[in-house]
Amino acid sequence: AQTVTQSQPEMSVQEAETVTLSCTYDTSESDYYLFWYKQPPSRQMILVIRQEAYKQQNATENRFSVNFQKAAKSFSLKISDSQLGDAAMYFCAYRTGNAGGTSYGKLTFGQGTILTVHP
Amino acid sequence: DAGVIQSPRHEVTEMGQEVTLRCKPISGHNSLFWYRQTMMRGLELLIYFNNNVPIDDSGMPEDRFSAKMPNASFSTLKIQPSEPRDSAVYFCASSQTSGGADEQFFGPGTRLTVL
Numbered sequence: 001a002q003t004v005t006q007s008q009p010e011m012s013v014q015e016a017e018t019v020t021l022s023c024t025y026d027t028s029e030s031d032y033y034l035f036w037y038k039q040p041p042s043r044q045m046i047l048v049i050r051q052e053a054y055k056q057q058n059a060t061e062n063r064f065s066v067n068f069q070k071a072a073k074s075f076s077l078k079i080s081d082s083q084l085g086d087a088a089m090y091f092c093a094y095r096t097g098n099a100g101g102t103s104y105g106k107l108t109f110g111q112g113t114i115l116t117v118h119p
Numbered sequence: 120d121a122g123v124i125q126s127p128r129h130e131v132t133e134m135g136q137e138v139t140l141r142c143k144p145i146s147g148h149n150s151l152f153w154y155r156q157t158m159m160r161g162l163e164l165l166i167y168f169n170n171n172v173p174i175d176d177s178g179m180p181e182d183r184f185s186a187k188m189p190n191a192s193f194s195t196l197k198i199q200p201s202e203p204r205d206s207a208v209y210f211c212a213s214s215q216t217s218g219g220a221d222e223q224f225f226g227p228g229t230r231l232t233v234l
Contacts, residue, residue, distance in 0.1 A: 042227075044226065044227055046225075096218070097219070103175055104218040105175070106164045109161055112162075
């Protein structure tokens with residue numbers, strides 16, 4: 001079974017600075033997808049960014065970018081120019097690319113990292 | 120679109136009572152997911168449906184839990200009888216397809232407290 005590990009329970013950053021959240025995963029598959037979700041205090045889960053494992057280019061979405069290291073099974077999230085609204089719990093998630101299995105739709109989440117942004 | 124709608128937003132009940140959580144997915148989405156979030160276990164998938172058919176229910180904790188999707192616009196998650204360890208936030212999510220890079224859109228969650 002796939003596992004996702006977020007080793008940083010909490011992180012903090014100054015407004016306008018850059019912060020990187022770590023995520024590692026364990027899988028024997030070669031085809032899969034990785035996601036970062038944000039959960040603010042409202043508890044609404046919001047997709048931040050996604051990465052297809054077959055793509056070598058790292059995904060970017062405005063101030064959010066990832067460092068995808070497939071061989072190392074690492075998928076870190078970099079937030080540039082941090083804003084107060086970025087304060088939230090961030091979850092890394094894995095989904096298999098094996099369309100033939102019953103777990104095809106399943107997202108496996110890490111334990112989350114609480115990000116605090118200081119003004 | 121209104122997004123994924125869940126009801127109730129909060130539920131407080133006593134041990135042994137039946138609890139029914141409801142979800143309306145985004146129109147046009149053919150996959151629906153039920154997740155549970157607790158401090159101890161984090162976010163875990165309970166069950167998901169594709170075209171109203173249950174595909175993976177391996178996450179359903181035990182026979183006290185059941186889920187149905189009678190049509191494309193409605194799903195329920197029922198707990199009978201409820202126990203204090205069922206206290207959690209339950210999320211419903213929907214997506215256009217069941218996998219790949221498709222985004223799962225989450226509802227606001229139902230916070231369940233079982234006394």
